[in-house]
Amino acid sequence: FEGLGREATPDEVKAWDIDVRPDFKGLPKGRGTVDQGTTLWEEKCESCHGTFGESNEVFTPLVGGTTAEDIKTGHVLSLKTGSTPQRTTFMKVATISTLYDYIQRAMPWTSPKSLKPDEVYALLAYLLNLSNIVPADFELSDENIAEVQQRMPNRNGMTTDHGMWPGKGMGNGGIPDVKNTACMKNCKKAVEIASALPDYAADAHGNLADQNRLIGGVRGMQTGEAHAA
Amino acid sequence: FEGLGREATPDEVKAWDIDVRPDFKGLPKGRGTVDQGTTLWEEKCESCHGTFGESNEVFTPLVGGTTAEDIKTGHVLSLKTGSTPQRTTFMKVATISTLYDYIQRAMPWTSPKSLKPDEVYALLAYLLNLSNIVPADFELSDENIAEVQQRMPNRNGMTTDHGMWPGKGMGNGGIPDVKNTACMKNCKKAVEIASALPDYAADAHGNLADQNRLIGGVRGMQTGEAHAA
Amino acid sequence: AAVAAPAVAHAARGESAILELPPWSTSLGKPVAANPYGMPSKYESNLVRRESPGLTRVGGSSVAFAPLQGLFGIITPSGLHFERHHQGWQDVDPGKHRLMINGLVKKNMVFTMDDIMRLPSVSRIHFIECGANTGMEWGNVAVPTVQYSHGMLSCSEFTGVPLRELLEYCGADFKKGRYILAEGADGSSMTRTIPMELVESGEVLVAYGQNGEMLRPENGYPLRLVVPGVQGVSWVKWLRRIEVGDMPWATKDEAVHYIDLMPDGQHRQYTSTQEAKSVITSPSGGQVLLDKGFYNITGLAWSGRGKIKRVDVSTDGGINWRTARLETPVLSKALTRFNIDWNWDGKPCILQSRAMDETGYVQPGYGQLRAVRGKKSIYHNNAIQSWKVVENGEVSNVQVL
Amino acid sequence: AAVAAPAVAHAARGESAILELPPWSTSLGKPVAANPYGMPSKYESNLVRRESPGLTRVGGSSVAFAPLQGLFGIITPSGLHFERHHQGWQDVDPGKHRLMINGLVKKNMVFTMDDIMRLPSVSRIHFIECGANTGMEWGNVAVPTVQYSHGMLSCSEFTGVPLRELLEYCGADFKKGRYILAEGADGSSMTRTIPMELVESGEVLVAYGQNGEMLRPENGYPLRLVVPGVQGVSWVKWLRRIEVGDMPWATKDEAVHYIDLMPDGQHRQYTSTQEAKSVITSPSGGQVLLDKGFYNITGLAWSGRGKIKRVDVSTDGGINWRTARLETPVLSKALTRFNIDWNWDGKPCILQSRAMDETGYVQPGYGQLRAVRGKKSIYHNNAIQSWKVVENGEVSNVQVL
């Protein structure tokens, strides 16, 4: 492709190649304490995520739903029992690199990529402490992050044993887990309705008459305020 | 298609089925003189087409370029010799029904379908007289229109002997008149350029730089005022 | 009675819509290029993208659903393409936009849009479906219409450069580098891991064109990844970087979201393929049939594993099925439009469609799907959709086992 | 020199477009559904429909050309679809619109849009080309860009009802009634004769859908005829009536216009088929190549007689040819996108494309075409288009014999 593209300079690669992998490739050097994190959190994060990462106002809660036992097993038990109504970030995330990468790349939401490495370490330390993964006097750094990984509550909670990875590197090679057959006649005895739309759900989406064309073989139903009236 | 469509009433068909065919099927009864046509023309048509149907301001001229000889032969000779710079309507039209149909359906341009049958006859009489097809004291009617057809200057000027009618009713059944071969190597000795874009034509279409995307492997040329400046 | 008489006489003569010529038949219309870039008729304003109230809390990390209930064919009008952003959408200056390729390559490289648009170009029609499409319905019926139940689905003709060409040009190590990372230029700089096998197949495109023009800003202008058959989140928008690597990245949107919760408490990670699915788009939930009689049942079918082979339709809740007509073209990893005749006798009934793809996979029912995956997956709900019709013609969303 | 130093140092480190993160990477973007009906990026405003100055005298009877120079793939964005009106365009109220079928039928019938949209529906991708496309160039080169030379061309996915179904339903007399008249509801009430053979083939549609949504007002909302392979004027817009008859109608636009003047002074009447044709859309007239090196030559090919079989491209004015890649899908009577690699060495050259359709017909050169039809046809100019490239990269319109 004569004349097309050019070699990237090392500084350019550095400016954009910010990803951090589970094996910590890409992780910047640095360190930050829970205390430093607390200050930063109050300044830059609290308004959206709540003082303890518990807010459900702007996004689902970051923290909560994990136990000391989970930290031991690496499986968040409430995912199985269903005892927690909502899944928090810490209930799901298996890899601490994910959080470092994401905070550095995207947070705070309104000024992404504004945090320095030490700040990201401090904020992550704060969140780890909220989740009781590290103590209050902890300093997180590139040197000890791999150890903390060993305490992530859901670190064993992921499986790639499925047929939905379109490559060979993981999964079962594409074999579907659910099967149906193309039966054409008398396929079952009766029709069992498992769930139907509650009336409030129809009305919660505004007037459906205004969401359908004014011509054609059908019209939209009168719902929402139109229905109430 | 159970439940779909309904029978049209006779009045409905009458309201919309206004077409007039070359065999005069669809032609309304009525009559109108050249004199009546003159008055109507001045009132309703002149402003766009000129007093004598000669105007080139709003559309190409309706009248002109036909001769007494053409009326005899039914072939407009200047179409062959190229002696007339522009083709007028009367130079081209072979079927008088076409004009009746079109004036009734679409003219005057700003209030189509407003003319009564007698008015269409009168206006057509006026245009026929301008073209020397009928005399100044002529009255055109559904009764004599077939005779006037026999004097249309280009009545023999149409052919359907071609391969571009996608049906069997006319034409040669689809055989192309122009042939090329898919030669791949050394197909000719030299490249003969027959015509190239005159500079004024490039500049007459505004600044081409503003008519092309700002990215991609190409840009638009600076032309028009941008080029002159 | 005297007052009513003229109206009756009129009715016998016919409809005023015909007898009194409408204004558009008796006037001069608007000139060409009155709208240099045209828009739909004013009578079509009901068909727009909409959010589902309560689904998300902020518009910058949310979904706008495509109004499938009123769409035809397989091409989604770009103005109605569904939206899903994680940090809002940006109208990126294409003159300043760059694509970097780094990692396990001989030469880290940078391309301008000028460079990319000079490279060998291909055009292909593919569907894009968010992995979370129909996600609100894993547990129960939750939303009234097909816009909200299936509207994170669109299909476009994409134009761009096969990523394979670019990687070969940069001297990628295809032996070690079995994964690539795609990264966006927006605030979220969305990142997803893509298997190299898909890139090698030539199907993955670095695309700039959508339905004949450039991508829309909401869909990643000026550059996005096209990963046919794979959930939308991997089709990274505002694409700024591709890295070749030897392991998956476990980015936020493949380690915290877009993971499927199984009944045993484990999450399936890297579920990417969108399995065969279909839905009747009309008649559908929230619509009312005008009358009994003849209808055309129409809908969409698609599979992330290739072409649609067949679509069957049931009007009795899945006891009996008839095979629908498929419209052309039927393309791999593209939407396929199906249609089938139906005479509604005015009695209650339940409409369903069931897709089969070229691998022989048959779209499952809710019972079958939940038996394996429970009710909490959020992602990849491809169950058979049911629309219940009652006597007054109202159609509503139900789930049939 | 001291002043210049920082810039140099900077250049060595890299480009500011990368080193200084752009605003779209460091900010929150706009929410979903900010535009419920989306529009192209503000950076795309150069790509709009345009009139050719001097071609017509009034905008209500004129042409707006599609900007082919910047389009990709085969689908024309509906907002850029070419326009040709004879009495302006109208935004017809679809609730009041009616379709009448009369003539040689058992029952004259009237259909509402509700009726029509309940009938069996099909979706198909077809090109539409005005018979006058490239008409300005019969005699000489007249216009600078492919927008004006070939822009009365578009391609969409149309959805509608096969006219055959409607005629059968009305009890049409297919034996006597070998012609139909299609009539519009606009001021001009455009009328054209269509052969019954095309209707019987099932290809002719009474269409309401275009690229997934309803037809645009400029393209006949809410109903138009789709007559694949046939010139645009027959695709009657704002369709209000179909009459079945036993002879052609010789309407104004088939007896005074859309007739082709031959050298012997005779006009060919009822020339309707659009014969195989192609054009390179980029690089094309009025464009400037940025530099020498690699380019993707891209263009469109189409035939009113079926599928495109092959497209050859020459860069030496037609002495030698190479076969281009065809993008999928290749459909009957639809545009086909072709692409071919090209390394520009910086020397003058002439680019051409030549289409071949499935009947074996090969697109002719100007010499061949004029030898038979002269220079005054106006309609149906399907000659091979030539673009001349000079050293400074400027591309211009020339005609090669």
Ligand code: HEC
């Ligand atoms: C203005 C609001 C706002 C502020 C301030 C903000 N966040 Fe967020 N945060 C969000 C939103 C919204 C999301 C979800 C983004 C998405 O959908 O991808 C999010 C997501 C996250 C996530 C990922 C959660 C998950 O489960 O996906 C983390 C971790 C996070 N924020 C940490 C932080 C930190 C640390 C800060 C401060 C430095 C911060 N946030 C500041 C709004 C905010």
Ligand code: HEC
């Ligand atoms: C406001 C302008 C205007 C007025 C008034 C007007 N016309 Fe026209 N006329 C046009 C235009 C523009 C066309 C071309 C329409 C088209 O492109 O289909 C036309 C076309 C025609 C044609 C067909 C010419 C051809 O070669 O296609 C005839 C015949 C005609 N007019 C007759 C009349 C008559 C008779 C009247 C008065 C009753 C009339 N016109 C009033 C603007 C006008």
Ligand SMILES: [Ca+2]
């Ligand atoms: Ca990296």
Ligand SMILES: [Ca+2]
């Ligand atoms: Ca209700």
Ligand SMILES: [Ca+2]
């Ligand atoms: Ca008639």
Ligand SMILES: [Ca+2]
């Ligand atoms: Ca110039």
Ligand SMILES: [Ca+2]
């Ligand atoms: Ca490298």
Ligand SMILES: [Ca+2]
């Ligand atoms: Ca009849």
Ligand SMILES: [Co+2]
């Ligand atoms: Co998504």
Ligand SMILES: [Co+2]
């Ligand atoms: Co035309």
